[in-house]
Amino acid sequence: MSLIVEQIVTADGYAADEHGGIGFFEAGPDDEDHTGVDADQVAFLHHVDAILLGANTYRMFADYWPSADPQAEPVTEPINRLPKFVVSNTLTTAPWGEEHSVQILAGNPIDTVAALKAHFHGIVVWGSLQLTDALFRAGLVDRLRLRVVPTLLGSGRSYTPDGLGLLGLELDHVFQHPSGHLTLEYAVRRDPPPIE
Template sequence: MGRLIAEQVVTADGYAADPAGGIDFFESLIQPGEDGDVGLNDAEQLAYVAQVDAILFGATTYRMFADYWPKVDPEVEHIAELINRVPKFVVSNTLASAPWGDGEIEILRGDGVAAAAQLKQRFATIIVWGSLTLTDALFRSGLVDELHLRVVPVLLGSGRSFSPAEVGEGAGAGGLELDHVETKPGGVLSVRYLVR
C-alpha cells in the first residue's frame, strides 16, 4: 500500500487558515530570508516533489493550484514542470470539470476517504497539500502516513486548525513520531512526522 503525505503550512500557534478562511499569513513563507531564499530552495523543492507519484486535492485547494501552476513559467518556478506532470486528482461532488492548463485532471466523486484508499493502492507516494476538509477526513480514517508542516513565524490567535479536533480521541489515536526538523530562512520551520 502507498504512502499518503499531508502537508500543511501553519502558523506558530497551529492554524492553517484565519477565522475567515484566509491564508494571507502564507506571505511569511514566500518572503525571502536574509540570503534571498524562501522556505525551500529550488533543489529542495524539486527533490521533494520528485518523490511524489500523485497529488490529491480538495476542491478549494485544487482551484488555487489550477489558477496558478499551469500558467507559471517553468524557467522562473522550476518546480512547475514537475507539478504539472505528476498525475493529479480532486475529490469533489460539485465540480463539473477540473481544468488544468490545456487539459483536465480526474475528479473523484463520492467518498474522499474511499477515493484516497484506492489511490494508495495505485501509487507509491501521494501528497495532499492544504485541502483541510479532505485532510480532516483522511486523519479521521487513519489514512495519513506522514504529516509535513511548514511552520511560519506568525501568531493568529484563532482560526482553523490543520487537523480535526477529534483526531486525538481514542486509545493511541493521534500519535506522531518526529522524523525530521529543519530551520529555513525567514524563520520557517520544516517538520516531518510519521503518523503512528
C-alpha cells in the first residue's frame, strides 16, 4: 500500500507564497502543447486508486474538476472517476458536481489515513499542506512526487513541516517538459536507526 504526496513547487522548494497564494503555478514558461505533461500525469494516475484531500484543497478541486473538459485536460477523467476522500472535522457535506460526493473522513487524521491505506493500493494526496505535514510527521508518506515550476519565489511555505528532520529519498522517476517544468518522483526510505 502506497501513500503518495504530490506537490507543485517552485525551484526553490515552496508550495505557497507567504500568504498561502499559489499564483506561481502559472508563473513559469508555458508550452502551446501540454500533451507531454498530461501523458505523464495520466500514466501516473494508472497506479492510483484513490484521491485524498484536505478541506481547502477539496474546495478548490470541487469548484473546478467536476465540470472540466476531458478533451482539453485528459487528467479530468481519472480525477472524476477515482474514489475521493476529504479529511475534515468541519465539513458536513462534500459534493462533487451535481451527482456525486466525496467521502468525509472525520476524527484523528493519522488514524483515518492509516486505516484508508489498508484498503487501497495507491493513494495520492494533492496540495493539502496541513494534512501532508501531519502525514510526514507520522511516517505515513511512502512516495513524494514534486512537479517543479521553473521559477523562484524567495520565501513562502515549504511542502514539508518544520522540524521534520532527515528523511532519505530515492529518485526513481524524472519527467522533463520542454518548458523547463520537471516531475521528480521519489520513494521515501525507511532506513533503520543507526546502532549506537
